[in-house]
Amino acid sequence: MTKPAEISAAETANExxxxxxxxxxxxxxxGLETTKGALIEILHKAQDIFGYLPRDVQLYVARKLGIPGAEVFGVVSFYSYFTTxxxxxxxxxxxxxxxCFVRGADKIIERLKEKLGIESNEITEDGLFTLKDVRCIGACGLAPVVMIDDKVYGRVKEEELDEIINTYRNQEVKH
Known part of the structure; x- marks a missing residue:
């Protein structure tokens, strides 16, 4: 393993x-006692700070840890929690x-794509929503399931989607 690079934050920043x-x-x-084996923890923190893990952030982490950029990218692309x-x-x-699929999740996601004007893994023009299709949420008894942030909506029907989405849009208007 190579020695971690002494790279400053100022050298990496851009507009x-x-x-x-x-x-x-x-x-x-x-502040970490050791960075050995801490790559995932560091990437979680980086995503919390930046909101996502663009190439420059991944390369910064790689240089700080003295590991290849490809190793960092491999971890970022493997875990679905991380986003670039x-x-x-x-x-x-x-x-x-x-x-969920058997109970109509395909129709739910298609309707959400229409309502939000985006495809899966895209962000709405106003920056309010990202739409994702996920393999399993683990609430099969509540199928079909939609999760917004950490809130689970079970047995969702297409006609309930406007009300659910508007709950979040209205929160933004109040703030």
Whole structure:
């Protein structure tokens, strides 16, 4: 393993990725007792800070840990939690597992695509929603299941989607 590079946050910052966020990540990494075996923990923190893991952030982490960029990318692309694209403020996940699919999840996701004007893994124009189809949420008894952020909606019907989406849109208007 190569020696971790002494790279400063200021060297990595650009107009889209502010220096302050790199400094926050640098402080986190430097505060770890050891970085050995901490790649996933560091990537979680980086995604919390930046909202996603663009190439520059992945390369920064690789240089700080003294590992190949390909190793970092391999971890980022393997785990579905990590994203290389910005996400909307709210993530709508539609379960496409067998129980949900049999009970109409395919129709639910198609209707959401229409209503939001996006495809799966895209962000709405207003930046409010990201739509994802996921393998299984683990709530098969409530099929079909839609999850928005950490809130689970069970036995969802197409006609309930407007009300569900508007709940989140209305929260934005109040803030």
């Amino acid at each position: 889209n990725l502010p220096k302050e966020k790199f400094e926050e990540l640098e402080k986190f990494i430097n 694209k910005p996400r909307g403020k709210h993530t709508i996940s539609v379960c496409m597992g067998t129980a």
